[in-house]
Amino acid sequence: MKVLLSKPGLDGHDVGVKVLAHGLKDAGFEVFYSGLRKSIETIIQMALENKVDAIGLSILSGTHLVLAQRMNELMNEQNLDIPWFVGGNIPSRDVNKLEEIGANKAFPTGSKVLDVVKYFNELKVKI
């Protein structure tokens, strides 16, 4: 299973996303990483080019709702059905909001690498 991990927006905190990239790689996933400050357009394009099965957005600056809405719009516009998820500094009260917007899952602050890996293993079974 192929996963793209990405950093939308201007936030440059990338320790967490790279830790997760290592974790998923160790668990046998094929991981792509977008690098910093990518637009949602670019992220979707990278996802399509690499034919990934899931897209992760890592956001720590507090702009997660704005960026998730943009993600949902573009995914709908292009009629894409790739599950996407959000992690980073996410208040737990926004988890439902993000999932309502269209995220397959949102991982609030304090989520553990192994929990995220577990979620992906379950997703793998479904896919």
Place this chain on the structure above:
Amino acid sequence: MSEVSSKKTSEDLGVKKVYLESGIEVDPIYTKDDIEDSSIKHEMPGEYPFTRGIHSTMYRKRPFTIRQYAGFASPEETNERFHFLINNGQSGLNVAFDLPTQCGLDSDDPRALGEVGRVGMTVDTLDDFEIAFKNIDLDKITVSLTINGTAIIAIAMYIAMAEKAGYDISSLRGTAQNDILKEFIGRGTWIFPVEKSVKLVVDTIEYCAENVPKYSPVSVCGYHIRESGANPIQEMAYAFCIAKAYTDGALSRGIDIDDFASRLSYNFDIYGNLFEQIAKFRGGRRLWAKIIREEYGAKNDKSCWLRMIAGGGGGGLTKEQPENNIVRSAYYALISALSGTQTMALCSYDEAYTIPTEHSAEISLRTMQIMIHEMGICDTVDPLGGSYYVESLTDRFEKEIKEEMKTVDKWGGIVNAVATGKIQESVSKQAYEREMGMQTGVVDKVGVNIFTREEENKEVEFHPYNQEAANNQLKKLKKIKASRNNDKVKELLVKIKKDAEDDNNLMPSIIAAVKEYATVGEIVQVMKDVYGEFEEPIFF
């Protein structure tokens, strides 16, 4: 030496082996034999190579400075805060900037949507600096600009503002973070390719050495490197390599080492093993002094000083049982004081999940004040000097930091190591190992993997986004673009471009342009046209 006293290793004594985060093995007992070769016996604080501190009397004369970090969204709010602080007897402030300003985007750039004023003050033009510093006596307040990618523009604006207000810039004080190399390793607000980014830092050093000699244009940050996953040896080694890169650049412009080395300062991180951190600072301070004197031939003692802000790092704090962070921060403060810091800052205990409240910010402040006023921390200089363990570990750190710097040389020097992602790759791998170590219980963390309890759900809080302030900023920008002399701005932007093409120092032309209200985004764009942008190597 008797048979008994030589038995002091873990194996001799039949106890488990212990390793520091840096990989150094620690013996259960240290004796005078461990520091036999050390020169420390004859060394006094305030004397080269300054292992014991850069001043002879240290805190007995004046305690370390307390400087907590704070950010305000608009120039108007920042100005209010300045006046509040001055009225309360304070004399300095760290200015945080929002991400568009740090990344060189104007408030009206589509990429800035939702980010204007979110994590700090917005700056589009000199007008914003003029609002922020309205009726502030720049001779009395020292301003620290926490900005890197666009630091050359922020420094230019600060100088331009002072000049326009009639100050003599030859006596203007202040500091800027302006350490772009660490941004490539952690934090990420880089814009231009690595070599050109370093050139811009050197431009500020050269300009300040010649025109604003009391200004500190660079604060080299080991802090963010450590927070990104580096161990304490690497934190110091990479920071020193970075400082050397800026130093080499300045020397290549023909500046004398003694004309700028004393203006360089450092920002370091504290969490983890107490003795390891103290040895890191003592050994690092000695090594830096030797580098500046022996390699660069500095004559002035001040040039050899490792001046630092060393504060409690967020990396050591936990969301679990957050009150424990108050205790951790008190230890970090103690470490910082025992290491001879010049300035101290602590994270608030609730910072891992929320905006620090006034209450939690006050606890941080009181932590440092209790140490100064109740613990006798200021009475005696370098109280751990002469400890067999601390001196032995200090010697070891000096050696290990030096070795790690050689590793960077093997990677082709710091500029190449950063451009190719070599350092990013190694620190991110370590961050992963540390995180997994904590999650699987290999590394003990109280409240996280040992002595845990049921946690109540603590909500993460952000400052609510101030859409009105953002709209106001857009209006101001529109107004300025309509009222300034646009022909003049265009001409001055062309001049910056020409200077960039000719590899001239950009400070004079940027200062001229900001005086005519050229925007941060416009200036960055002409620089991008010449320099291009950094292409991030994808490593994890």
